[in-house]
Amino acid sequence: MTELRFKSVFDIIGPVMVGPSSSHTAGAARIGKVVHDIFGEKPEKVTIHLYESFAKTYRGHGTDIALVGGLLGMEPDDERLSDSLKIAYEKGIKVAFVPESKEVDHPNTAKIKLVKGDHNLTVTGVSIGGGNIQISEINGFKMSLSLGTPTYITVHQDVSGMIAKVTDVFSNLNINIGTMTVTRASKGEKAIMIIEVDERRQRDEILQKLRALPNVDSATYFE
Incomplete structure (x- = not known):
């Protein structure tokens, strides 16, 4: 059977x-x-x-x-x-x-x-x-x-140091990043970061910290 x-x-x-x-x-x-x-x-x-x-x-x-x-x-x-x-x-x-x-x-x-x-x-x-x-x-x-994995998406200005600032948020909370994709419309314009992580914990705190970063327009969470 x-x-x-x-x-x-x-x-x-x-x-x-x-x-x-x-x-x-x-x-x-x-x-x-x-x-x-x-x-x-x-x-x-x-x-x-x-x-x-x-x-x-x-x-x-x-x-x-x-x-x-x-x-x-x-x-x-x-x-x-x-x-x-x-x-x-x-x-x-x-x-x-x-x-x-x-x-x-x-x-x-x-x-x-x-x-x-x-x-x-x-x-x-x-x-x-x-x-x-x-x-x-x-x-x-x-x-x-597929959005079946805990995923954060940021829309931000394409300026130097943004990737480091965003990944520091996860590192400081001991959240491991599984995969990460960064794309932009053109140099210096809007950029998008897609971050899949291993854990669902501390979602609200992560979103709060991401949204507080300079040059971040929006941060959202999906799963």
């Missing part, structure tokens, strides 16, 4: 959500929420490129309202999710959906571009089923971020 193994209860019953599909609504909302947290402020303009299954069914399955709801900071079970497009409009956020014909590695893929003044962010997210997601690209930098 084959033994079935599940990583969590969500693999069996699915996530708590608003909408018909864990992949097209819950997963999409989580992609949007991650992008919202990384960007750290209200965008002026959002362009969402949709691929394969997302491109074909985004209106019927509510992927559009889910992505925008997440970009507004909503969780998949937020009752306001169904009104997200209206809320974005009322907030003065210009949103455009661009269905793409290009084939990609996963059918539930969205590339989201946010702009506010000279602050730009592009994130590619994939809804892999059961409400689970992966981030495969940030500002053109390829990665495989």
Whole structure:
């Protein structure tokens, strides 16, 4: 007899959500929420490129309202999710959906571009089923971020010494860094640090210390 193994209860019953599909609504909302947290402020303009299954069914399955709801900071079970497009409009956020014909590695893929003044962010997210997601690209930098590991993401100014200051926060609290990725738009502009650690403890203290560092615009935690 084959033994079935599940990583969590969500693999069996699915996530708590608003909408018909864990992949097209819950997963999409989580992609949007991650992008919202990384960007750290209200965008002026959002362009969402949709691929394969997302491109074909985004209106019927509510992927559009889910992505925008997440970009507004909503969780998949937020009752306001169904009104997200209206809320974005009322907030003065210009949103455009661009269905793409290009084939990609996963059918539930969205590339989201946010702009506010000279602050730009592009994130590619994939809804892999059961409400689970992966981030495969940030500002053109390829990665495989499943958010199943305790992860901190900082957005900061690209100035000398930032990496040392951030890693000192973890070292001083005896938190081991498993992997670390640093990417930037261009020299001296906005940069992003993605840090996966081995332990979940002292999350609030770490976030407080990261946010207090000079030249750090935002610091967020995911798992």
